[in-house]
Amino acid sequence: MNILKAHNLACPIDGARLFSREKQLVCENGHAFDVARQGYVNLLPVQHKRSKQPGDSKEMVIARVQFLNSGLYEPIANKLAEIAFVQIAEGEEACFMDAGCGEGYYLDYLFNYLKDKKGGGALSFIGLDISKAAIAESARRNKQITWLVGTNRQPPVDNASVDVIQCVFGFQSFEGFNRVLKPGGKVVLVEPGPDHLKELREIIYREVIKSDPQDLSCAEEMGFSVVDRQSLRFKTGLINHEQINNLLLMTPHFYRATKQGREAAGNLQELELTVDVVFRVLEKGNQRNL
Numbered sequence: 478m479n480i481l482k483a484h485n486l487a488c489p490i491d492g493a494r495l496f497s498r499e500k501q502l503v504c505e506n507g508h509a510f511d512v513a514r515q516g517y518v519n520l521l522p523v524q525h526k527r528s529k530q531p532g533d534s535k536e537m538v539i540a541r542v543q544f545l546n547s548g549l550y551e552p553i554a555n556k557l558a559e560i561a562f563v564q565i566a567e568g569e570e571a572c573f574m575d576a577g578c579g580e581g582y583y584l585d586y587l588f589n590y591l592k593d594k595k596g597g598g599a600l601s602f603i604g605l606d607i608s609k610a611a612i613a614e615s616a617r618r619n620k621q622i623t624w625l626v627g628t629n630r631q632p633p634v635d636n637a638s639v640d641v642i643q644c645v646f647g648f649q650s651f652e653g654f655n656r657v658l659k660p661g662g663k664v665v666l667v668e669p670g671p672d673h674l675k676e677l678r679e680i681i682y683r684e685v686i687k688s689d690p691q692d693l694s695c696a697e698e699m700g701f702s703v704v705d706r707q708s709l710r711f712k713t714g715l716i717n718h719e720q721i722n723n724l725l726l727m728t729p730h731f732y733r734a735t736k737q738g739r740e741a742a743g744n745l746q747e748l749e750l751t752v753d754v755v756f757r758v759l760e761k762g763n764q765r766n767l
């Protein structure tokens with residue numbers, strides 16, 4: 478497959494198309510955004526921020542880099558890539574966006590999975606996350622992907638220009654997804670299933686509630702329909718003290734856990750975990766207006 482640079486970036490202030498000019502992206506109305514030394518672009522204007530440093534902190538990002546690089550979640554990345562691949566038509570140009578890409582592990586995996594496929598069309602890849610620390614790490618991982626600091630609420634890309642959005646354990650914003658997806662475009666959601674990390678949750682919470690994947694009625698009201706649902710379940714084998722701590726730190730469990738729970742998890746030397754993940758594919762209706 479050929480890899481294209483994303484050519485559908487939009488100004489986060491007025492929505493006009495962005496063009497490359499020297500070390501900046503600029504729109505026709507004079508808004509300009511610097512390309513950072515690491516290669517990413519910050520397209521999150523202050524008026525779209527709800528806090529000074531939104532999204533995951535550097536500490537969380539580093540924990541996630543270390544955990545994911547150990548390969549424990551590779552079966553998730555592989556299944557996601559298989560699912561994303563079948564959403565695009567053979568030989569046609571397609572744009573993939575990872576919404577809430579974190580430090581880029583899953584999009585980089587998809588990129589490498591697709592780039593060796595024969596007979597495909599030209600592909601472009603956009604990784605979007607509200608955390609600057611996460612995007613700076615992503616940019617280190619893969620220089621051929623377009624990495625953007627921005628929000629899923631208002632993705633800084635053109636209307637109806639994306640073929641597949643993947644959102645992995647991320648913040649889902651169907652209004653934003655609806656605007657940027659082409660008619661018939663797909664959203665692939667990766668979410669925890671009821672038993673995901675149950676052994677860790679039994680340690681950090683007083684009571685373990687089986688969590689169901691997110692209710693999608695708001696997406697369905699916008700004209701999305703669920704066209705596929707699959708799940709993946711496996712055991713990690715024993716993971717060590719450092720991996721347990723990284724896993725805890727990279728998830729919202731760290732903040733939700735009781736103090737005693739965090740301490741008990743912090744003292745564990747090893748633990749075997751159940752990974753239980755649900756993949757749902759939603760299709761944007763053809764008839765829907767943006």
Ligand SMILES: C[S@@+](CC[C@H](N)C(=O)[O-])C[C@H]1O[C@@H](n2cnc3c(N)ncnc32)[C@H](O)[C@@H]1O
Nearest residue numbers: 532533577578579606607608628629645646648
């Ligand atoms: C649980 S992490 C998942 C990261 C990555 N998808 C993964 O699974 O490794 C959630 C990510 O969503 C990002 N995030 C939170 N709110 C966001 C928003 N409004 N728009 C884009 N990203 C957001 C966080 O910064 C964080 O990187």
